[in-house]
Amino acid sequence: MDTEGLDEIAVGAEGSVYRTEFLGRRAILKVRSPKGYRAPELDSRIRSLRIRSEARLIRDARRAGIRTPMIYWVDPAAGEMIMEDMGGETVKKHLDEHPEDADAICREIGRDVALLHNARIAHGDLTTSNMLISGGKICFIDFSMGVSLAETEDMGVDIRLLERAFSSAHPNLTHAYGELIDSYCRVKTQPSLVMDKVREIKERGRYT
Ligand SMILES: Nc1ncnc2c1ncn2[C@@H]1O[C@H](COP(=O)(O)OP(=O)(O)OP(=O)(O)O)[C@@H](O)[C@H]1O
Ligand SMILES: [Mg+2]
Known part of the structure; x- marks a missing residue:
């Protein structure tokens, strides 16, 4: 996803978090950034596993009865996911x-x-x-x-x-x-x- 023009909320070592919209709703985009020190193929595999694992845990946690954002969309290859903006x-x-x-x-x-x-x-x-x-x-x-x-x-x-x-x-x-x-x-x-x-x-x- 092209993040230019999006409102950046947080930039960390592992990635960035932006405010965006998804199907007309306020949403949060989380992107795992590529690591230059890893071989590109390995890097994209790791990013894909990590973002999928995070999305799955957020979902499983909600099933366990705690409040977590709804996951709207995951693009493992790009290391990106879009979730509900919880505000607050x-x-x-x-x-x-x-x-x-x-x-x-x-x-x-x-x-x-x-x-x-x-x-x-x-x-x-x-x-x-x-x-x-x-x-x-x-x-x-x-x-x-x-x-x-x-x-x-x-x-x-x-x-x-x-x-x-x-x-x-x-x-x-x-x-x-x-x-x-x-x-x-x-x-x-x-x-x-x-x-x-x-x-x-x-x-x-x-x-x-
Ligand atoms: N679903 C959400 N709704 C509202 N705000 C959010 C949401 N997800 C993230 N944020 C905001 O963005 C900040 C950073 O998000 P998060 O903690 O997921 O990223 P991070 O600490 O940079 O990630 P990581 O530790 O994976 O590198 C949060 O402290 C919060 O202010
Ligand atoms: Mg954090």
Whole structure:
């Protein structure tokens, strides 16, 4: 797709995100950019696998009961997908501006991550920048590092990432983070397996 003239929202190492339209609806275009250091054929195969995997995880996550954008269109060969524009703002921004909402938001995040994990999906990049809040509801985006058929280890990594995101981006919201974990443990099947893994991952990190 020709991205000239589109409104660019984010440019990262792995790709770019633009605002666009799809069949008359506001939509988001995500493009995985080619990597010059990879042989072209291998590169296009990798980009195609990644974008298909992200689109599939976004769909599977919705089936597991959490809010994610509708996928409108995927072009694996071009490494592109178009999805519903959820509007709203990132949870990061919302928490910075409305810390008073933190407990309620965190309870919702905890429940949603548990639903995701119960469906054996790990997000892989769980930060408050990869969650949106729109119309008062939490929506998960950016499943580019996600894992299907997730193991306890993958889930532990998710929770550890969240914990780090809260301690670095939201250091004043430790109470809310506690609410998140309580809510996660109420909904997750066998939560102690994951929480033990989180402790193990932390211990590992301390010595490496
Ligand atoms: N479906 C969507 N609706 C609304 N805004 C979105 C949507 N998808 C992405 N965005 C906006 O674009 C930003 C970047 O998107 P995303 O997190 O998917 O890309 P990224 O972090 O650059 O990706 P990657 O980690 O795969 O390189 C988000 O923080 C959000 O503001
Ligand atoms: Mg992101």
